[in-house]
Amino acid sequence: MDSRKYRTHVLVCAGTGCVSNRSMLIKDAFEQEIKKRGLEEEVQIIATGCQGFCERGPIAIVQPEDVFYQELSEKDIPLLVEEHFLKGRPYKKCMYVPEDAKKEIPKLMDIDFFKHQMLVVLRNRGRMDPEKIDEYIAFDGYQALAKALTGMSPEEIIEEIKISGLRGRGGGGFPTAIKWALCKKSPGDVKYLICNADEGDPGAYMDRSILEADPHAVLEGMTIGAKAIGASKGFIYVRDEYPLAVRRIKNAIEQATDYGLLGENILDTGFSFEVEVIRGGGAFVCGEETALMASIEGRPGRPSARPPYPAEKGLWGKPTNINNVETWANVPIIIQRSGAWYATLGTEKSKGTKVFSLVGKINNSGLVEVPMGIPLRQIIYGIGGGIPGGKKFKAVQSGGPSGGCVPASLLDLPVDYEKLTEAGAIMGSGGLIVMDEETCMVDIALYFINFLVDESCGKCTPCRVGLVRMKELLEKITSGNGEPGDVEGLESLADLIKKTALCGLGNTAPNPVLTTLRYFRDEYEAHVNEKRCPAGVCKALITFTIDPEKCTGCTLCARNCPVEAISGEKKEAHIIDQDICTRCGACKEACRFDAITVE
């Protein structure tokens, strides 16, 4: 371990978002420049896990000064190093400026996006190198494991989790302690434990981020769980689309095994537990626990009926306990700081914090952790900084394809399991997709039904056939052919599928349609009765026109039109031929004078 004492640390984000924004080149540039200036004994450059503020990537934080740099490019680095590290004045050009303000905010903890968060699960994000176990240990890592293995009985571990009130973070919200106790009670010598990292909900990426930023916390949680349940082998089922997460968790397993914190005879206590990584094959339904287990066994991931539940008969017929990544990552800090402490966070029935991915039509996209019960408004406006371009907030979609849309009228809703369910949505894995006035809710319902038609495994008829019928009705409505009775048809199909589908995917599949109908029925009716798409999205129902007052005749739109539907002389107003126009929107995107309107 590098034991040199540095004056300053530069923490460069190396989460997938920033890496794809070339953050590794930024890290190299920092290293080169620091060396060139002879500062390598004083300034250390560290690649960390996802720091959360993905919208502004690539980002870097300088500690202990707590200065936040954003949207870095390699060109910025020489000047930044000179200004910050030699001259001692933080480099303004790369600082964060809020959407409606003019002045830079230098310090991380003064930025709204960070200020209002509460980091429990993500406590190590952006402060350590996730590829080095020593750094995890330096931040009290594996202390909980030592406590659990040397000083607690399995019953005591489960009791502590029970006191904490921890519930499953994968979506269902089932109390973790009850799940563990059931599996522990199940007769059998061989028991398995699974970490569900098949994060399939579109718009949710907290599990990927946790595996990338703090893989040892997941391993430590799993090992404590294994001791409580009496499991000897664990599997992490992770999406193959997350190559960085796969690499980091495999690296963590190797390191923990080397240190005697995993594998045979852990910490000399006689307890053994090994963990294997299984890469998913890209099937959404494998996030469902019975399908996931079939996939680990090397079969197509088709769900089977429950009971029997995995706690009785799971992987290869043995008692099995499945929790998702975020749940496992909560376990070490509960054991370390006590269940009673954890229970002070959150609301009466939803304890602790929740990680949300705040994405879509929002200024500050990124990953945020907040205490349960925080009002939705605080997440969207306090942390997220509101909607870009001064547009109106319409709804937020929560819980992925099984979830629903919460409208603007419920902005003061406290976010916890119960309240979201009452509103018709679900907590799900924590994806919050923000929608503005230019998002069509019928189109969103169609989007999710399309998704589910693709991902339905085809085993049961209500899901396989019923969803296709719903899709046809929605397509009929968005293409302008909707008739009276179609909306009611959707409702009755939704009800039928909900009641009769085999697994969780099918049971919840109609939710996006049901919640959009509940809150945005007027939009459906506008499509059906007035043949109008109020948000200006559904192609068959909209027209693009050029405002002759605003058009300067720059010809940019005509040159960008792929079907030559736009004509006009230079410096004169242009016209769109509606018979040729395919409504692709290329002209609107190209126009610099805001002269093209959609109706």
Next chain:
Amino acid sequence: MKSVKQIVERYNKRERSLIAMLQDIQKEKGYLPKEALKIVAAEVSVPLSRLYSLATFYKAFSLTPRGRHTINVCTGTACHVRGAAKLVEKLERDLGIRNGETTADERFTLEEVRCVGCCGLAPVMVIDENFHGKLTQKDIGKVLEKYQ
């Protein structure tokens, strides 16, 4: 097909690791050639139909050869609301192929994928393993030039 045998050995010819074997073959060859599947079936002692059922169930697998570069346009919810469909339209128009198809010169295969987990950069497309974020229709041409 020597490498296929090595892949099978890597997993000790274990039946439960069939999916991992196919993933490795897919990564190496770009698709699952019939010959490779026959070798896996023989080595692990499972019927070929078993492999076919896996290859057609999971999205990660392809039974036909792909282009030199695979364009994965993310159509997760965040990308959807930020205009992913427009990117797909532009790509289909420029490349003259539909979602799931390969160009005649075998340069590109176009695919829609569900959420690559980079929602902060929406809309996103991934070519081979490189992420391109915050795209508009205008940017597409320039990005594609890099992949010959």
